[in-house]
Amino acid sequence: MSSFLKYEQDGHIVTLTMNDPERRNPLTGNNAVPEFLEAIDRIHRDSSVRAVIITGAGSAFCSGGNVRDMDRYAQMSGMQLRQEYRLGIQQLPLALFNLEVPVIAAVNGAAIGAGLDLACMCDIRVASEQAKFAESFVKLGIIPGDGGAWLLPRIIGLSRASELTLTGQMIDARQAAEWNLVSRVVAHEQLLATAQEMATAIAANPPHAVRLAKRLMREAMHTRLDTLLEMSAAYQVLSHQTADHREAVSAFIEKRQPTFSG
Template sequence: MSDFLIYEQDGPLVILTMNQPEQRNPLTGNSAVPEFLAAIERIHDDRGVRCVILTGNGPSFCAGGDIREMKRQATAEVSEMDIRHDYRRGIQRLTLALFNLEVPVIAAVNGHAIGAGLDLACMCDIRIAADNARFAESFIKLGIIPGDGGAWLLPRIVGMSRAAEMAFTGDMLDAQQALAWNLVSRVVPRAELMEAARELAGRITQHASHGVRLTKRLMREAIHGRLDSVLELSAVFQAIAHKTPDHSEAVEAFLDKRAPRFG
């Protein structure tokens, strides 16, 4: 039985719920990383999955790192190389796995997303915030840096100047400021958060699985690719898409003026 992550599936939709509300759903000092990696591998292997919602139980989305674990790392018994290894084999594996998951991921931010919790939300494709949500790139307040990829992720979402302001001050943003800064795409009342996330997921899952996965992969590659390279990859992906049964069904459904029926 899972200690941290609840995995629920409703047809093409998977809901992942972080479930250590008493500790505000931390990502370290527990089994969070291996459970996330196992869930991501399960989603990769299930081609029927077309969308994922990630959320947290309790008053926080994710509090980031466990402070007690940070205190342990500061002791003389733990070397710099040990800490480096812990990051590379721990939270950084989660960053790469979640960011590269081919299925679209919606972060339903139900409360505080702090430090690595904010970066976790930034690993997702879309962020919806409850009106009580709060966000902070707060590593500087503990005298450390974003060791989980936040320095790469956050500027690509809010821009370099705003990312620098968040990272250099550690200041908290409320949900409305996060919306104004494009950190989230919408803010909804707390009681309506999962309904809004499910509605958005439904608009995604109605489309063909191959098309959704290839589109996300193409967008990921476009982040750091040259235009000519992305165009070449687009031609390859399009050739694959044209030969799928889903494409044939979508075309037939359009011509027949009916909803497509994807396998």
């Protein structure tokens, strides 16, 4: 793994740290997207991983697109630029959406543009009191090209997503919590410990149940109730037949801590 993304595993938990603090951890004009895709594929293939944390090094979580890199877009044809998006940044929301392992965004600082959208691609967002958020594409005369227009309204509702997207204004961590953009705000020095505690609580559960529950919630974002219920029935059949389910029931009856093998 090269230098932009630091991959660390402690037991069942992987922490991915965007590691370009001098440039505030941008997602374009560097190798960020390929490294994220490589890391996600590695996690997908490693059944020992039960939870993932994404955070940033330095004062920012992620500054989004590298503005200094955008001049080259004007030199491309329309079709070239379309492919640049389709084969570049747009691969990231698809990869994170389809990753069955739960992902926690530990937002340590500014999450701007595609940086905010990256946080929205995660399942859970925890913010430092120093975090700030902006869907700022409009300030540069562009639109959210990375799925933010799909993700943000589903998280905070259409009215508030429209306010953020159409004004480009920044909100602080307190307002982000009020708008349900993040599930909690903690002291800056407690951010990673809080995310790790949450990841540990997730990893303590039967991994098949966690993965299937995440998949159901993801599918529920864009499917009908009857379709989701049919899917739930199929997943429940699989769950009832696992050794971890039998262990959970036995441990409950015997009043002991369960041991899940995955």
